[in-house]
Amino acid sequence: MRIALLSPLPPEQTGIADYAEHFRSALTALGVEVFTPLHGVSAAGRLAQLAGFDWSQVQLVHAELGGGRLAEFEALDWLRQHQPQLPLTATVHDPERLVWRRARLPWPLSWLERLPRPFPQISALLADPLTLFEERRLARHLSRAVTLTQTGARCLSARMGLAQGQAVAIAHGNLSLEPAALATLDPLRLLYFGFIYRGKGIEDLLSALAQVFQRHPALRGHLRLTLAGGTAPEMAFGPAGNYLDELRDLARQLNLPDCLDWQLDLPADAIAATIQAHHVMVLPYRESKKLGLLGAMRGTSGALSWANACGRGVITSNARAFAEEVSSGNGSTFEQGDIGALADAIEALALHPERATEWAERATAIGLERRWPNVAARFLDVFQSVCRENR
Template sequence: MRILHLAPPADAHNGIADYARHWRDAMQGSGAELVCPPLDAGLPPLLEALDQHRIEWIHAELGGGRVAEFEALRQLRQLRPELGFGATVHDPERLIWRAAQLPGSLAWLAACPGPMPQLAGLLDHRRVLRMERRLARQLDALVCMTRRGSEALARRMQLAAGLSYTIAHGNISVPPRPLPPGPLRLLYFGYIYPGKGIEDLLQALAGLRAKGGDQAMSVRLTLAGGTAPDIAFGARGSYVQSLRQQIHRHQLDHVVDWQTDVPGTEIIELIQAHHVMVLPYRESRKLAWLGQMRSTSGALAWATACGRGAIVSDARAFAEEISHGNGCQFRHRDPADLQRRLETLTAQPSLAGEWARHAGQLAVERQWPRIAEQYMTTFTQALQRRHHD
């Protein structure tokens, strides 16, 4: 199958770009021919690629606050409706959540201070939702990585039966490695910016240590991941610096390690040097006005690939992802609940081994070649259904 892939540039600092790179490699390994033109040159190069490579299927990665892929997919669907069209929706229950540009009647609010830009986005969301639904109903297959995400997307987009699919986040094949010896080592891994709940993790760790006990006092935490300026810095200054101040305030300087901007070649070694990954994500209160985000996490896929369990918040669709015996959950924005999970783990350190074993089993099921096969089957069936109709 010849596929035109609409995705963020390979050098983008976000999880969707990381996913897209692995997806392309896996699809090519399954026999598909992938064409991945840049989107910044507009529509003409895309149309040229369709004819030059005799494209059969156009597939987009949607989410992460980007709209270029959405717009390209929408325009190509209008111009070449005879082709197959699909998307992996990374942030269901919506496709893009916000438009690239506000209509003229609201555009002036974007330049105002304070909450006015957010208000403009809220006032515009019904128009954006109509755009999302219109395109979603014109596609042949919409893929989410969790069942909960697929159900939420189908419900919000008002999709006909058979258009929404669930294909888990793939992971690379990683040789298993035993848990490290010594005290419990926790790892936060992912892009470091507000909304990930790292503050809650620090507070929970401080509470754990305040209770005392040899096991609790020996726990260490590593904060690792990307800190690109566009996500770690903003109008309020450096988010990383604010975390360092919180660490100092909680008297955690000697038990928290930093490993920022981790090279891709070192990710496996980093994760496997720890016992458990902790992802304390928070539900966005701002996005709650627009819908419910039911996505998963590339970091969690890395934990699975490396044979490590995870403690996750109940935000997004994380509960579904650790329902295989590979971890536990706590209430998001609730450091006390997270602290209780850490207390249980320190009291029963064998849990880390049980979670790791189940994660390793899940990793085999989700290796990228298997995921690519599921995508190929989905695309083939969608094209057959289209030709039959």
């Protein structure tokens, strides 16, 4: 089978690029020939590449949609118009919408974009009916829209008006890793893992940990937190200032430096060992209030996939579709943005550390089910089904 993949790929530093690279490798191992016609093509050359590529050599086009990117959405929409016979599928990483915003706003809204806040936000809201119309038009043209959770599939279907069976849930794939036993539970080691930038709730995590120590001073020295992951410059060092310095200042104010470790810009080959050196991952994500005006984001997280692959439980907020991801005994959830509730969850684990072992056992089983060869086989079944339908 031959397919075209429209997606970011490494060395781009995004979770979707990493996902797509594992996806491509796993499909290739199953004998699928994967073309990447837009990889390395500049925005200026994208239209010419779409027009010049020989689409007859592929049986299906699959795209990765999400992460604020628009190139893949625009490419699919071009194919909808210029190659209508070609089956199109996509993994929608941020349901209940496909892309949430337009690349270019019509005049006079484009003029508002150039004004100070809040006018750009107002212009996006005013343009949203047009954005939603274009998303629904493309979504209904897709042979299959794949989401990473059942929650995401339900929400995407409802918002996009999809036909029954058009949305399919296939869990986030994870690497095939050797299990590693938990280290001794004293000290109990917590890990935040992921890209480190504003909006991930990391400040909430630091504040919650400080609350736990205020309630139980004896836990100091028996409970540690590591902040690990990437620090993409455009996100960690943006116009709002140096976010890493802000986190370090907050940690000092909360008297946490002696309980806090940093592993920034973690190399890819060190991720698994780092996660398995800890007992539980903590993901305190908050949903964007700005996006909340446009809909409900019901995606999941690559970090959760890593936790399963490494056989580690998770304490996570109930943002996105995270509650579904830890609903089978591999972790616990708390109300997003509720620092006290997060402190309660950490405290409960610290006082009953055997839960980390129970969660790890269940996460290991989930990780085995979701190894990339298994996930790629499910995608291949979907692709073959779509091709049979389009004969």
